[in-house]
Amino acid sequence: MHRLRLTLILSIVALSACAxxxxxxxxxxxxDNVTGNTFTATSGAxxxxxxxxxxxxxxxxxxxxxxxxxxxxxKTIEVVVDFEQCTFLGVVANSLGDVxxxxxNKRGLILAPAKGELCTIKAGEVGVFFxxxxxxxxxxxLGELLEVNGTALGVITPLKSLTTGPYTLELKxxxxxxxxxxxxxxAFEINHNGTPLEAEEITKEAITADKDxxxxx
Numbered sequence: 317m318h319r320l321r322l323t324l325i326l327s328i329v330a331l332s333a334c335a336x337x338x339x340x341x342x343x344x345x346x347x348d349n350v351t352g353n354t355f356t357a358t359s360g361a362x363x364x365x366x367x368x369x370x371x372x373x374x375x376x377x378x379x380x381x382x383x384x385x386x387x388x389x390x391k392t393i394e395v396v397v398d399f400e401q402c403t404f405l406g407v408v409a410n411s412l413g414d415v416x417x418x419x420x421n422k423r424g425l426i427l428a429p430a431k432g433e434l435c436t437i438k439a440g441e442v443g444v445f446f447x448x449x450x451x452x453x454x455x456x457x458l459g460e461l462l463e464v465n466g467t468a469l470g471v472i473t474p475l476k477s478l479t480t481g482p483y484t485l486e487l488k489x490x491x492x493x494x495x496x497x498x499x500x501x502x503a504f505e506i507n508h509n510g511t512p513l514e515a516e517e518i519t520k521e522a523i524t525a526d527k528d529x530x531x532x533x
Contacts, residue, residue: 344434344442345390347478347530355385355525357395357485362519364464365489366504369513373409373453373462375426376401378519382526391434393444399426404455404462412452412461426453428464434472434531435495442533443469443495444485448502461507468517469493469500478530483523489516 346353357380365372377400384396402409402424410424428451432444446468453462470487493500504515 343532344436345532346387346434347532350387350527350529351389353387353525353527353529354382355387355393355481355523356380356382357385357397357521357523359519359521362399362517364502364504364515364517366513366515371405371504371506371513373402373404373426373464375399375403375424378521380521380523385523387525387529393432395430395432397428397430399428400424402426402453404453404460405458407455407457409453409455409462412454426451430468435469435498436533437469437471437492437495440475440533441492442472442475442531443492444472445469445495445498445500463505463508463512464503464515466502466515467498467500468502469495469498470519470521472523472531475531475533478528480526480528481522481524483525483531485521485523487517487519489518491516 359378361376362378363372363374379398380395386394388394408424409426411427414425428448430446430448432446435443435445437443448465448468450463450465453464468487469492470485471492472483472485502515502517503512505512
């Protein structure tokens with residue numbers, strides 16, 4: 317009888333622990349049903365680099381407008397990032413089909429859509445896991461076509477603070493690549509040669525929401 321009672325107590329404790337863990341895992345979200353909230357983002361210089369060879373697309377700045385930064389769910393966002401003054405090997409690079417700059421002022425514009433989802437990197441560290449659809453970038457003066465797609469991971473701060481921001485989203489060189497079961501893997505391919513290269517995005521964004529929001533962990 318004592319053994320049966322002890323077994324029941326241990327089972328209840330185990331179930332309670334699982335329930336608490338599940339509740340904790342599901343608590344990561346934007347607070348108070350902020351679906352429809354919009355935000356802007358700005359950054360200084362950044363780059364998308366081929367990890368093995370160091371080839372990179374460099375942009376002097378980027379922006380996300382209120383029209384292009386949207387919170388779409390408790391954990392999800394959608395953005396279109398305007399990368400400006402972009403170059404590859406020192407010459408202008410732009411989204412395929414956009415008007416190429418011929419003035420020599422390096423005004424290459426790359427428009428990059430992405431979807432993001434909050435995720436836990438580790439205790440006390442929250443990330444935004446981005447999915448980037450296939451993006452075609454042309455380098456008119458070199459006759460090169462670059463293709464970028466895959467997933468990327470940035471660390472977002474602060475947490476548990478009800479504010480419009482600014483929030484900081486940082487994608488670091490050799491930064492974290494795993495977020496739970498998800499693993500960031502960005503690919504960079506030149507002239508559709510069938511040999512995609514491992515790539516990483518390096519940027520630091522300042523994000524300001526249109527309305528107060530809070531990232532609950």
